[in-house]
């Protein structure tokens with residue numbers, strides 16, 4: 001994919017942060033057996049990765065705004081553009097030494113995501129998209145799956161843990177989706193869940209109580225791969241509702257009706 005200057009800045013930042021996270025991940029794997037665990041170490045790795053990304057992006061585009069999971073938001077001199085960054089999506093997987101986590105970087109322009117990078121360093125998979133330019137995995141064009149019967153589809157979701165809200169609603173969702181599909185996966189990284197919908201690996205994904213930085217880049221990947229994305233509440237932005245529904249065009253309406261229970 002011959003991307004724009006902004007996309008190339010994003011790719012460079014994601015790869016630099018990915019190298020830092022891979023180096024620290026090797027230490028996390030060693031820390032699994034320690035009684036203290038890896039929590040503090042992972043927090044430092046997460047923050048270090050965000051600082052790497054922020055330094056790269058703000059050096060290249062000093063006037064853009066900033067929204068990152070591990071730092072305070074910054075309003076840019078250019079009020080129309082901002083970076084939306086999750087430096088380590090799939091933190092719990094990373095903490096437990098599980099190689100399923102990603103670096104998610106999105107560029108928003110006038111409230112619309114226009115460029116996206118989701119990097120999975122452990123699998124060397126770089127998911128890219130620019131508005132109107134398609135979605136890509138490394139150098140391969142992405143398309144969502146063609147399945148149009150729910151009973152043949154696999155859906156991903158997130159299940160609230162540790163007292164987080166939305167657990168009853170999510171369990172009710174699962175009770176309706178599970179009997180009607182070929183399987184549900186909970187792999188713990190929203191950015192990769194959406195990237196997998198864009199790649200046709202998952203036929204759909206939904207989640208409640210999700211943050212903007214978890215889904216901003218993945219939303220563009222899905223849409224540029226021909227998929228649909230909405231909030232659980234119709235005609236509301238996923239960013240405002242904190243919920244997301246995504247699927248290929250053939251299954252979206254049926255899937256949405258099951259989740260919305262209509």
Ligand code: LIP
Pocket residue numbers: 069086088089090091092157158159188189190191207211214
């Ligand atoms: C995670 C999301 C995941 C969700 C987790 C967590 P983090 O983001 O990617 O989909 O289920 O609860 O929010 O915290 O690893 O960046």
